[in-house]
Amino acid sequence: MEFFQHILLGFETAVSLQNLAYCFLGVLVGTAIGVLPGLGPTATIAMLLPITYGLQPEAALIMLAGIYYGSQYGGSTTAILVNLPGEVSSVVTCLDGYQMARKGRAGTALAVAALGSFFAGTVATVLIAAFAPLLTSFAFEFGPTEYFSLMLLGLIGAVVLAHGSLVKAIAMVLLGLLLGLIGTDVNSGVQRFTFGLADLTDGIDVVGVAMGAFAFTEIIRNLEKREAREILINKVRGLMLTRSEVREAAPAVLRGTALGSILGVLPGGGSLLGAFASYAVEKKLSKTPERFGTGEIKGVAGPESANNAGAQTSFIPMLTLGIPATAVMALMMGAMMIHNIQPGPGVMTSNPALFWGLIASMWIGNAMLVVLNLPLIGLWIKLLSVPYKVLYPAILIFCVIGSFSINNSVFDIYVAAFFGLVGYVFSKLKCEPAPLLLGFVIGPLLEENFRRAMLLSRGDGTVFFTEPLSAIMLAMAAGLVLLLALPTIRKEREQVFVEEE
Structure with a gap:
């Protein structure tokens, strides 16, 4: 009974005129960003964080969440029509989606991607509503010792389960942790790593780091690329699935939803891990694996369901434990901190309208996306034809205005520009910026809980091993590191990185 009261409270919050408007705006912008190759939700949310200063916390988080799961929908459109992943998790969709479009089945591919994503998003939202309160109750048993171990497990998990070089990922996390230490020490009042600059007394704002490392860096990287887009405009037809297509795609949608929901909760999982895993599973289970890569509908249905389910279940650790599973969730935590809301188990009790309103908005947002995506295919195709040389100056101006508006300080523009250049250098070195952002956000919380535990x-440092929950989580962290030593796991990790590139 209490569960239904919470859901009712959530819908009362989500269906207010203001929150409905921001939910619609979020999913619309998210779809557009997913359609446009080279931006993605992380860079977009980083750009829009300054706008949330003037919004109610519920409206801000509903809009940002809509951008995230909306981009999963939009990414499939570009993957299918242009053979370019509009969003990272849509890389796999290119393999069969574009081949379906070339065979005149673009409408079928777009329809199965939209409907599979809607089903997966709905199921994932139910899972959030069902399991979030249980995890929140469990998290209240945690003290500073357990929280330190949990955050350490989250950081290691994000590094181990992500893709690319392990050494580089660890280096980026450590750099993020060091950047998080800049500013005035809360306990002693001593300034750390400020180099005598008054602007660094309060530390670096997460908006500047995120906007530079993601938005500015993506602009520079995409200006290097040549525009070569073959858009299959005249072949978008047949947006209604036949019964045989539904029967063929349904099992893949169910498996992708289950797989994505589970992997989305893991640190570093999110939507990308689920999409790749779903494609591998569908190909393994298929009686005709040779058809994959030539226009197999299961190769679209499974990954598209998995990436949307993973995008939404990645909210669970952020809302209940205060641990961001992905870079986007780290930005969502930043948005909560902007409004003086401490992420973690206290959110559900201190801000129930925010907690349940965000969950209810996901149901509404997913319904909006189905209504938006298929009828507006023509609009998205026109958006794809807009030259990058027109888009990027406008995005850059928007970023500069957003950076300045954080504290009405030119210094924040310099910070964003600096991290833009640094992020570009890191991209050339094949270093992903997501671990850096995770380390930057979690670093101060990690230090705070470590010092509390020691006090x-x-x-006595052995307290981290004598407390049962803390010891279990540290053992799990060690197990993840050992898991990566297995040759098969290491090979798969490198393969995912190569395919994404």
């Missing part, structure tokens, strides 16, 4: 234990 309570009077300097």
Whole structure:
């Protein structure tokens, strides 16, 4: 009974005129960003964070969440029609989606992607509503010792389960942790790594780091690329699925939803891990694996369902434990901190309208996306034809205005520009910026809980191993590191990185 009261509270919050408008705006912008290759939700949310200063917390988070899961829908449109992943998790969709479009089945591919994503998003939202309160109740048993171990497990998990070089990922996390230490120490009042600059007394704002490392860097990277887009405009027809197509795609949608929902909760999982895993599973289970890569409908249905389910279940650790599973979730935590809301188990009790309103808005947002995507295919095709040389100056101006508006300070523009250049150098070195952002956001919380634990234990470091929950989580972290030593796992990790590139 209490569960239904919470859901009712959520819908009362989500269906207010203001929140409905921002939900619609979020999913519309998210779809457009997903359609446009080279931006993605992380860069977009980083750009829009300054706007949330003037919004109610519920409206801000509903809009940002809509951008995230909306981009999963939009990414499939570009993958199918142009053979370019509009969003990273849509890389796999290119393999069969574009081949379906070349065979005149673009409408079928777009329809199965939209409907599979809607089903997966709806199921994932139910899972959030069902399991989030249980995890929140469990999290209230945590003290500073357990929180430190949990955050350490989250960071290691994000590194191990992500793609690319392990050494580079660890280096980026450590750099993020160091950047998080800049500013005034809360306990002693001593300034750390400020180099005598008054602007660094309060530390670096997460908006500047995110906007530079993602938005500015993406602009520079995409200006290097040649525009070569073959858009299959005249072949978008047949947006209604036949019964045989539904029967063929349904099992893949169910498996993709289940797989994406589970992997989305893991640190570093999100939508990308689920999409790749779903494609591998469908190809493994298929009686005709040779058809994959030539226009197999299961190669679109499974990954598209998995990436949307994973995008939404990645909210679970952020809302309940205060641990961001992905870079986008780290930005969502930043948005909550902007409004003086401490992410973690206290959110559900101190801000129930925010917690349940966000969950209810996901149901509404997914319904909006189905209504938006298929009828507006023509609009998205026209958007794809807009030259990058027109888009990027406008995006850059918007970024500069957003950076300045954080504290009405030119210094924040310099910070964003600096991290834009640094991020570009990192991209050339094949270093992903997501671990850096995770380390930057979690770093201060990690330090705070470590120091609290040491104060309570009077300097006894063994407390992290004598407390049962803390010891279990540290053992899990060690197990993840050992898991990566397996040759098969290491090979798969490198293969995912190569395919995404």
